[in-house]
Amino acid sequence: MPVWLREQSWRQTLTAVYLSLPLRGARATPNSIFCGEQYLKVSIPPFLFEAVLYAPIDDTNSTAKIGNGNIFFTLYKKEPAMWDSLTLANTDKEKLQYLRENAVLKAQEKAKEETEARKITKQEHKKYALEATMKVEEAERKRIEDLKEKERKKVAKELELWKNQQKDGDKYKSIQKKVELYKEIEPLKERKNEQMNKTQIPNEGTSKTRLKSTKGCMIELIFSQNLKEEQLPAPRAAATVKVNFTPRVFPTALRESRVAEEEEWLHKQAEARRIINSDLSELEDLKEEEKNPDWLKDKGNKMFAMGDYLGAVNAFNLAVRLNNSLPLLYLNRAACHLKLRNLHKAIQDSSKVFRIMKQLSRLILEIKI
DSSP states (O other), X not given: OOEEOOOOEEEEOSSEXXXXXXXXXXXXXXXXXXXXXXXXXXXXXXXXXXXXXXXOBOTTTOEEEEETTEEEEEEEBSSOOOOSSSBOSSOOHHHHHHHHHHHHHHHHHHHHHHHHHHHHHHHHHHHHHHHHHHHHHHHHHHHHHHHHHHHHHHHHHHHHHHHHHHHHHHHHHHHHHHHHHHHHXXXXXXXXXXXXXXXXXXXOHHHHHHHHHXXXXXXXXXXXXXXXXXXXXXXXXXXXXXOOOOOOSSSXXXXXXXXXXXXXXXXXXXXXXXXXXXXXXXXXXXXXXXXXXXXXXXXXXXXXXXXXXXXXXXXXXXXXXXXTTOHHHHHHHHHHHHHTTOHHHHHHHHHHHHHHHHHHHHHHHHHHO
């Protein structure tokens, strides 16, 4: 059973009512208070306060403050007037039930309207933000298009200028060729004229006339024949050029090769091919470079640098299956597992690196001894 709060103090002015309600040690929250147009309720289990107000109030602007063990209400009247009492006198259960249900319905409608209003406001804000973003993008796109158009005009202008320069250069070259050709032709003409003058007969008039009429044609024919003979180059002598290539197994030139490194590389390639042909028949569809442990190691390093740790682990796994004696493969895979928080696998790979390095150091000591 709820305990009704009967103790309250209130005072009023022409426009407002000030109500103080003691909490009696209870802890109140804003959800414990319900205020309608003519209905007020405070529910703090096990305490309960319920009142049908004397006249309607403005529940939107009315306020409630919790502090010092009390709830202070400031209720603004809808119509300025002095109340005879805080609540309606002689309120029966049916009227109280009606007022309570009416207040709850109005509160629900008000909450629904506020939700719809917030939804509409949110949609308007989203629409405004979208329009603003579209305007910014459109301005940026226009700026980029203007820059492109400006650069295009600049490049077109430079291209046109270059074409004009090329035309001027070609004209200048053609003029230079003509001048050089003229310089070469003039001495030849003079020599031909001298030869023709020596061969002429001075006493025969008819022959003089005939020689004069055919002088220009003969000079031009002889000049063109001599000019063609001078311009034609001598034929080239036939010969056979023999090219010898150095036979190499390793794809480098002899001057750039290192015998020890080549032998090691060839040994690794032979070992990888042996493993692929014997144990890894499922890798037949891979490319040739994908069967190279060094290529897979570089590929895994690139994936690790880009943040693709799972892809790097797969690359290192395949490289380890091809060649399980390279400590750097286990070390790089341990770094990938550490990024993926696979701590147990990271420890396993680190331990494998330690064992391989220990074996290598033992072999080095034996070789030195």
